[in-house]
Amino acid sequence: MAFRNYLADLTVVYIYIMRFKIVVFILFLIVSGSVNAQLEETFSHRGEYGFSVGTGHYFGDLNPNASIGHPKFAAGIFYLRQLNNYVGIKVNADYTFLGYSDSYSDNIVQKIRNLSFNTDVYELSVTGNFNFFKFFPLIPQYRFTPYLSAGLGAIYFNPYTYLGGQRYDLNPLKTEGQASPYSLVSWVVPIGFGVKYNVTDRINIFSELTYRFTGTGYLDDVNGTYAGAASFDAGSIAYQLQDRSNVYTIPNITTPIGIKGRQRGNGRNDSYATFQVGISFNLQEGYNCPAYSTY
Helix, strand or coil: CHHHHHHHHHHHHHHHHHHHHHHHHHHHHHHHHHHHHHHHHHCCCCEEEEEEEEEEEEECCCCCCCCCCCCEEEEEEEEEEECCCCEEEEEEEEEEEEEEEHHHCCCHHHHHHCCEEEEEEEEEEEEEEEECCCCCCCCHHHCEEEEEEEEEEEEECCCEEEECCEEEECHHHCCCCCCCCCCCEEEEEEEEEEEEEECCCCEEEEEEEEEEEECCCCCCCCCCECCCHHHCCCCCHHHHHHCCHHHCCECCECCCCCCCCCECCCCCCCEEEEEEEEEEEECCCCCCCCCCCCC
């Protein structure tokens, strides 16, 4: 009988200990949540600035199948200002080197056309950023977030190619018989997706894929139709570069394809994309402490 009472007393003690542990655990959760909530109210991520490097790729008349097999260099800098926990405004300055050649294609028609280009693209844009999650560098569970970006900007480009080892800017040559050279400035709409992770209270790392719609079909100097050889001075640089199909040798084809009015490009605007990785630095004034009162 005494042994049973002893067991009963132990059971009661065990139950009280377990209840105590549960209460302590609940209090811990409440306190932790309260501390995190206070941290969120006390500190706000105000913004960051940084740089990135990676690759860029052109999509257009010379690359109609959106191949990504010939990437070029890309880099950028930015300044981001957070408006709240999720939305920010970012100013971007980017450089992308683009280039492509018909010789890359498996399409025999493109190989015969035999056009190619390179261009430096300088871009300035303003984008809105949306974080999927809250991002607080000082709070461990809020150190990572995917994000989306979209905005509007302007680009400057100047396509060129090589003939006999010599570089020639294509715009002033008016290779499609234009009345005047096309503009080397265009609007651009960048749309991006990225992820970022906070490493320390000051440093973040990120990666971002951005696709850009442009307002020009002449990133590659190819857009419309052939003007015909008669539109150019025989033997001139423009004459040689407006139709380069005579360079490509194929049986039973002995004349160039650049007949006046024949399609040279697809008439649509060109685009390009970049994939970059980078480092950003949180602004020193990026964490707002509430005013302290002695009253």
